[in-house]
Amino acid sequence: MDLKKLLPCGRIIVFKKGEIVKYQDEPIEDVLVLLEGTLKTEHVSENGRTLEIDEIKPVQIIASGFIFSSEPRFPVNVVAGENSKILSIPKEVFIDLLMKDREFLLFFLRDVSEHFRVVSEKLFFLTMKTLREKVLNFLVHHMNEERELTLPVTLEELSRLFGCARPALSRVFQELEREGYIEKHGRRIKVLKDPLEHDRI
Incomplete structure (x- = not known):
């Protein structure tokens, strides 16, 4: 224009x-x-x-x-x-x-x-039922071919995007890391296994 x-x-x-x-x-x-x-x-x-x-x-x-x-x-x-x-x-x-x-x-x-x-x-x-589903969907759609991504914003800003409290979002990331889905270092995340194969999104 x-x-x-x-x-x-x-x-x-x-x-x-x-x-x-x-x-x-x-x-x-x-x-x-x-x-x-x-x-x-x-x-x-x-x-x-x-x-x-x-x-x-x-x-x-x-x-x-x-x-x-x-x-x-x-x-x-x-x-x-x-x-x-x-x-x-x-x-x-x-x-x-x-x-x-x-x-x-x-x-x-x-x-x-x-x-x-x-x-x-x-x-x-x-319309996704849980915060976990929202996070998994976000990871799948933003990771690159090497299954890596860098969060573009802070967890506080991301929580507003998801419509949740920051502590709840932090717990989901901790659960995913504990269950072996991801490795998280600050804003850098590596997806270790495809969430779509284990969770319905």
């Missing part, structure tokens, strides 16, 4: 790492496009537990699938994962762009499709 076409259509807003960009249930008044940095989307349950849903990278539209819904509200908290720049475009200007520019229309449709792909994968992940 040619950003030169977008920049004159809105205003740039800067957020520092850790700042809240939008709150869950806040009305969507403008279209927000991430230009630089990364954003994290988090759902906060009634009991205060935080579940990380997705990571947004440039150039993606925030909550693209909800912008033109009957009740356009942000479904999750949007937090700056690092210092970030966002382009805020008025909805009417955005609609004009969609109608006039085929390239931009395809960009928007791809963004919406990608959003729902991520959400569907997350829903599949959450």
